[in-house]
Amino acid sequence: MSKIISFISRKGGTGKTTNAINLATTLAKLGKRVLLVETDTNYTLNTLRKMELFKVKDGLANFEILGSQDHQVADELAKLKEGKKHDYIVVDSAGKTTDEGIKKLCLVSDAVVVPTSLTQNDLLVTYQTVTDLSPARELNPQLKIIILPNRIHSSTNVFTVRENLKNLDAIILPVIVPQKNLFVNFSTLDAEKEYQPVAQAILNYLA
Structure with a gap:
């Protein structure tokens, strides 16, 4: 049965899309059968894929x-999961996901990844996002809520990261995504090898 990994945040610009595509390309490079689903109706990743292939x-x-789309993706994922065609389904949720959309997505997901920087605004949004996600664990006990430290300055040590995130009722990944252009300027075809430790850290909680 497919494992569903959904990237969710209450605001745009936290790194959902960049991390979703980096995870998907890395998993594919490792030989996994991957499907990437985006619920932003602009379908940015589909457009980028077409441009790259051209x-x-x-x-x-x-x-x-x-x-x-936000209102239908959970039902579609439930069917895809049962189909056993993919090892992993990675979901890049829209920045304006509704409360109902978040709830339904959590019920079909094996893991929800919340990317966040350490800026005050992002941290506030992350706390709110985790608070909103927490009730879903009562209905889906297997759900893992994972915090991914994203766009972290190279001079920031892991202790500082964990100190800023310690009050969150979620799994804090022991790795960070540095503030580097190579993670932002992503490709839908080629994996960024430096992302592999992040992908592995996420997979460790889905074993």
């Missing part, structure tokens, strides 16, 4: 990208 001409996509 440029390389002979390039082959090693995983599929599907577009969906």
Whole structure:
């Protein structure tokens, strides 16, 4: 049965899309059967994929990208999960996901990843997001709520990161995504090898 990993946050700009695509490309590079689903109706990743394939001409996509919408994605995921066609389904949820959409997405997900920087605004949003997600664990006891420290300055040590996130009722990943262009300027075709430790840290909680 497929494992569903959903990236959720109460605001845009926290790194949902960049981390969703970096995770998907890394998993595909590791030989996993991957599907990426985006619920932003602009379908940014689908557009980027088409542009990349056009440029390389002979390039082959090693995983599929599907577009969906907030109000229907959970039902679609439930069917895809039972289909056993994929090892992992990665969901890039929209920045304006509704309360109902978040609840339904949590009920079908194995893990919810909340990316956050250490800025005050992002931290406040992250606390609110985790608070909103927590009740879903009563209905889905297997659900893992995971905090991914994202866009962390290279001079910031892990202790400082954990100190800023310690009051969150969630799993804090023991790795960080540094503030580097290579993670922001992503590709839907090529994996960024430096992302592999982050991907592995997420997978450790889905074993």
